[in-house]
Amino acid sequence: MGLLKKQDSGGTVRYNILQKMRMTNRIKGKFSILVPCDIGFRDPIAALIANICDQLISQGETSVFKHQVVSAFNEAFNNLAEHSQTEIMYKQVLVVVGVSESQLTLELHDDGRTFQLDTEGHQPPDYLSESGMGLFIMRSFMDKLDYKVGGNGRANVLRMVRLLSRSRLSKDPDRAGDPSRCLT
Numbered sequence: 001m002g003l004l005k006k007q008d009s010g011g012t013v014r015y016n017i018l019q020k021m022r023m024t025n026r027i028k029g030k031f032s033i034l035v036p037c038d039i040g041f042r043d044p045i046a047a048l049i050a051n052i053c054d055q056l057i058s059q060g061e062t063s064v065f066k067h068q069v070v071s072a073f074n075e076a077f078n079n080l081a082e083h084s085q086t087e088i089m090y091k092q093v094l095v096v097v098g099v100s101e102s103q104l105t106l107e108l109h110d111d112g113r114t115f116q117l118d119t120e121g122h123q124p125p126d127y128l129s130e131s132g133m134g135l136f137i138m139r140s141f142m143d144k145l146d147y148k149v150g151g152n153g154r155a156n157v158l159r160m161v162r163l164l165s166r167s168r169l170s171k172d173p174d175r176a177g178d179p180s181r182c183l184t
Contacts, residue, residue: 027055030098037091037110042077045095046070049106052097056104061165068141069104069162075134076108076158083113094155103143104162109155115147 033048035041053066080093094109138145144161 027052027059028099028101030096032094032096034092034094037080037093037112039078039081041093042074042081045077046074049073049097052099052104056099056164065162069106072138072141072160072162073106075137076106076160079115079134080108080110080112080158083115102164104164106142106160106162108158111150111155114149114156 033045035045050066050070053061053069057063057065077093077095091110091112094107096105096107096109098105098107135145138160141162142160143163144159146159148157148159150156
């Protein structure tokens, strides 16, 4: 299954990708896009993710779902564009978006500088300088966050998972959508 030829509006490409992901009445599937590691490419990808979130909201997700998922993606992409620069002049980021019955998954694959996920971004905003704020936002808005350091020809992979409402409620009905869950 290929995508239709890109036309002069970004909406056409986004629509065609979403059509490929749609199965029955629920949006489901996976796609990837390879872009330069440049902040100018963040917003078009965020718009695509926002469109997918709109579809999930129409299927029962909460009204804050899109804002939280897009904010987490924006912070992740910002961090790559700003902090992972190496001697490689033309770096690329592979963004993989997956939707299953139970979760939305965002992955960012890159070959830039690495960081320590376990030691950064755990404190609430009052205790953070600008450093660590992006990771705090990602941890607050997503249910799972993990980072695998690449090497030997393998890319670094930041993986963020947001459980869909029906999965979130079955796991912990008292804390569904609660951003303070990252403080425990």
